[in-house]
Amino acid sequence: MEMINHFMLTASIALITIAFLITCVTLIRPNTTLGRILSLELLANITLGIIALYAVKIHSVFFLDICVALALIAFLTAVAYCHFVYVRLNRYD
Secondary structure: OHHHHHHHHHHHHHHHHHHHHHHHHHHHOOOOHHHHHHHHHHHHHHHHHHHHHHHHHHOOOHHHHHHHHHHHHHHHHHHHHHHHHHHHHHOOO
16 A cells, blocks of 8 residues: 555656646746746746655644645635736726
8 A cells, every 4th residue: 555655756746846847837938927827826836736745744733734824825825816907997987
């Protein structure tokens, strides 16, 4: 059973690393500002997944508390940036 858990953890880390790299490429060359916001939000969520996998690997609950705090900060940042873009686009109407 331990070997299966180790394999699944390693596969999860590999897949999330691939997702992180694809998101970085998407962040570099989006067409719109909203595409950049979406890419940054996805990067934040992937980073949370990496931290959660690390917490599972070392058997520590402390890192999951950090994940919750970072998730709240990332969400509020995305909402604030979207509001800023909305106000900037509607200023000249």
